[in-house]
Amino acid sequence: MRTTPARHAAAAAALTLALTLCTAAAVTAAPAAAAAAPDAESAGADLAARRAASTGLAFRACPAVEALPGPVRCATLRVPLDYARPGGPQIALTVSRVPASRVGGAARQGALVHNPGGPGASGMYFPLLAGLPAWQRIAAAYDLVGYAPRGVGRSAPLSCQDPAARAAGPTQVPVRPSPAYKEQRRAAARAYARGCAERAGSALPYYTTLNNVRDLHVLRAALGEEKLTFAGASYGTYLGAVYATLHPGHVRRMVLDSAVNPDPARVWYRNNLDQAPGFERRWLDFRAWVARHHAAYGLGSTPAAVQASYERVRDAVARTPAGGNIGTGELHAAYLETAYRDEVWPERAEALAAFLRGDPDPLTGQAAPDPAAAGEAENATAVYTAVLCNDASWPADWATWDRDHTELARTAPFETWTNAFLNLPCASWPVRARQRPVAVGTRSARLPRLPRTLIVAAERDGATPYPGALELQRRLGTEAALVTEKGAGTHGVFGGRNDCVDRHVERYLLTGDTSGWRVTCAPHPEPAPVSLDDRAARAQGAVLPPVV
Incomplete structure (x- = not known):
């Protein structure tokens, strides 16, 4: 559990x-x-x-x-x-x-x-x-x-x-596990x-x-x-x-x-x-929030469109791990946290958007294993x-x-x-x-x-x-x-x-x-999206802090 x-x-x-x-x-x-x-x-x-x-x-x-x-x-x-x-x-x-x-x-x-x-x-x-x-x-x-x-x-x-024997990444986890897997x-x-x-x-x-x-x-x-x-x-x-x-x-x-x-x-x-x-509902909640803020992230205006953006990132790290150590296993682990707490929604959404713009640093900063x-x-x-x-x-x-x-x-x-x-x-x-x-x-x-x-x-x-x-x-x-x-x-x-x-x-x-x-x-307020100014600052080289 x-x-x-x-x-x-x-x-x-x-x-x-x-x-x-x-x-x-x-x-x-x-x-x-x-x-x-x-x-x-x-x-x-x-x-x-x-x-x-x-x-x-x-x-x-x-x-x-x-x-x-x-x-x-x-x-x-x-x-x-x-x-x-x-x-x-x-x-x-x-x-x-x-x-x-x-x-x-x-x-x-x-x-x-x-x-x-x-x-x-x-x-x-x-x-x-x-x-x-x-x-x-x-x-x-x-x-x-x-x-x-x-x-x-x-x-x-x-x-x-030995903790050193644990996989340091990347790991590749299939969406639909085969009998062999x-x-x-x-x-x-x-x-x-x-x-x-x-x-x-x-x-x-x-x-x-x-x-x-x-x-x-x-x-x-x-x-x-x-x-x-x-x-x-x-x-x-x-x-x-x-x-x-x-x-x-x-x-x-x-x-x-x-x-x-x-x-x-x-x-x-x-x-x-x-x-x-339960986790499926929360994954939908995250995608619906991102869709409502399509103007900030450009990841899609519907939950299905946001899912498609996520899958594009997943397919990319399956082919070439981001930063050399972010495969689909690390990606999934990082985005599972969206189901636990909505405070991470803005930075996770921005990491996807940045990756699709050609900047993998925010994603690697959030998803990389910490030795x-x-x-x-x-x-x-x-x-x-x-x-x-x-x-x-x-x-x-x-x-x-x-x-x-x-x-x-x-x-x-x-x-x-x-x-x-x-x-x-x-x-x-x-x-x-x-x-x-x-x-x-x-x-x-x-x-x-x-x-x-x-x-x-x-x-x-x-x-x-x-x-x-x-x-x-x-x-x-x-x-x-x-x-x-x-x-x-x-x-x-x-x-x-x-x-x-x-x-x-x-x-x-x-x-x-x-x-x-x-x-x-009543529910606590939803997080605000990353502002355009914040996004511009990060595009100039700032990296989102890793999630502890």
Whole structure:
């Protein structure tokens, strides 16, 4: 369920994928997870949480490798690799924090913990948001706490291969994969899965959503919080929803932004199928916007005409890679980002226009692989793959994958096959016992009722389609409020893009109140096209900055 563009961009541009736990011994196939009852793991998590509450966290200056400025302080949290054996091997998770500023005399309300999604994304940067206008009142009341989940960054990092071995470009990805190309990708996926087992060894089964939830339970306790205040985006919404289901008595407030569909029957194979039509809608949104600004870009006055311009560029880089390293794989990865956030629409449109005028520099500046980011991208892909493959059963037979994606590609060709090949290692994943997805929202008589939560969603989100937000609200029940940004599709709604959405989230975090069970906000303004003056300046030699 890839839900961040950088991860998918890296994977889409490569023909092979990647996973390793640095200290693990190589094996040919990772064994099944320990056959302990769920209660044993729950008891282990509670024990680890009590220990963490007694020791706390020692925040100090952050290591240089984190590249975080002085106001941010860092700490290390030790958690069990296997919660069924809380006294067994431990792994270290990195944590970052900026204390509540209390500006304006605001009373401190505790720690706000953030997970940015993925899975595979690091939240270590989160405290830096304290300086942004949309976060200032929240940062006055809360310590902003970020962390790198298990496997990510310096938190027991996972990797499947040397990042230098990843394709540096160009890669050529066919629009309609032939049987021979599909076989190549199947072989690459099997090799990737074997690499994961060889490098991660017996640790491989323990990178799961359930263990991420247990880690969050321990982190809450280590921060000295009896109840968790949490903001999760994308996959972070699923993490938060599972936490609220398993630990309802330990939830204070929870913002779930760009919600994953938590239906166990859709975790994760069918959720990935659902993304294809979502991304197709967003690709249409981008092309329609470009068509409305034909006077600025000259790419066509209809979405179909803009598609034809894109195909001219794609055909050109298939024949002769732009800048020597931009093939169709890199091109697609760069333009997939238009489905995630419309802020990049002007520069992506201008890059196409410039290329067709004979200037490839803007395109190469935006689409070229960044060697300095190869390690991070490889690590993110590894964690994404491990968590999703471990979390649930996936079809093992290629016939199912081929049938489902062939059918989807007839109406949603933009992203279908790239997404399929990204997730294909799960078909041959070398962990025999997969997790069983939690039935989010299910509660027993011995547990308190589910806490009040706030879900935020964009109606045309492609990465986490809107029906998932409705399903999450249904499962969390009457205490879950939903704020919908109508007619918009940027992935990740809260945080400075839409004032109406931001007001609802801020009110909830500061007071616990919501404006109703379901409320709507008008869409944020569309981006303005690149001006003719800007285009002229760039034509004189300026290069658009690469997308990070």
